[in-house]
Amino acid sequence: MTHDVPQTRASDSEREEIAELLRTAVEDGRLDAGEFRDRLDTAYAARTRGELDALVGDLSPASASAPSAPVADADPPHPTSGRSSGFGLGLFGGFSRRGGWTVPQVFTGVALMGGGLIDLRDARHTRGEVRVRCVALCGGIEVLVPPRAELRVRGVGVMGGFGTSQEGTPEPGAPCVVVTGLALWGGVSVRRKARRDDAARLDGADNERPAA
Numbered sequence: 710m711t712h713d714v715p716q717t718r719a720s721d722s723e724r725e726e727i728a729e730l731l732r733t734a735v736e737d738g739r740l741d742a743g744e745f746r747d748r749l750d751t752a753y754a755a756r757t758r759g760e761l762d763a764l765v766g767d768l769s770p771a772s773a774s775a776p777s778a779p780v781a782d783a784d785p786p787h788p789t790s791g792r793s794s795g796f797g798l799g800l801f802g803g804f805s806r807r808g809g810w811t812v813p814q815v816f817t818g819v820a821l822m823g824g825g826l827i828d829l830r831d832a833r834h835t836r837g838e839v840r841v842r843c844v845a846l847c848g849g850i851e852v853l854v855p856p857r858a859e860l861r862v863r864g865v866g867v868m869g870g871f872g873t874s875q876e877g878t879p880e881p882g883a884p885c886v887v888v889t890g891l892a893l894w895g896g897v898s899v900r901r902k903a904r905r906d907d908a909a910r911l912d913g914a915d916n917e918r919p920a921a
Contacts, residue, residue: 716757725796727752727761732817732844734768735891742846742893746821750800799823799848809833815840820848820895828853829886830904838885845869845895852888852899859885862899866892873899 728749735745748764755761795813797804799820806816807828814836818825820843827841830853843850843864854860859879864871869892888899 716759719755719758719761723758723761724752724755727755727764728796729817730765730768732819732842734765735844739768746846749819749821797825797827799825799850807831811835812839814838815842817842818844818850820845820850822846823848825850826853827851829858829884830855830902834884836884838887841886841888841890843888843890843892843897845890845892845897847894849896849898852886852897853902854886854899855883856901856903857883858901859883860899860901861885861887864888864890864892864897864899866896868894870896870898872896 731740731745731748731752734740735742740748752761752764755764795816797806797816797818799818801822803820803824803826804818805826805828806818807826809831810833812829812832812834816827816839818827818841825843825848827843827850829839829841841852843852857878857880860873862871862873866872871890871892873888888897890897
């Protein structure tokens, strides 16, 4: 008597891996918004590795191949504490990353008929450069960056907006934030904004200045 060998159960990290491949495919134009949404829902509901593999089987080898192990950077990461989160999903709802969270080298935020907030002002950085990838499909994502950080925005808006405010002056040694992604029938807003305590400190300094 023969027995069917059960398929390997999928892990959370494998689901995130396939979700990342799907995000790359929609950014490159290999999937439209509807296909991306349907496949993403299926990926997070998948129970086996076979179900996940089927979602990327018709994509090009460049986007469907699993990511290789990361190559170690010349500069070791700075010691940090706290939990690192590399993905946020606003699906008919919202997500937020704020406060003293640990930012990974790459963070991806996806808003599908929902919204998201990525606040880097109080975050702990593991690298000198942070890449934030935003995909807004009929949704919106706001990215807040410290005024002294270097900011580079390379996103694309299709029937939507991918805007940035460049107010602020980068300082040597400050982290570099690179924002990329796609806004389709949605919007991504990237702006520098001082923390509340910084703004209060500046207001106090102005009030303490002697009148002319």
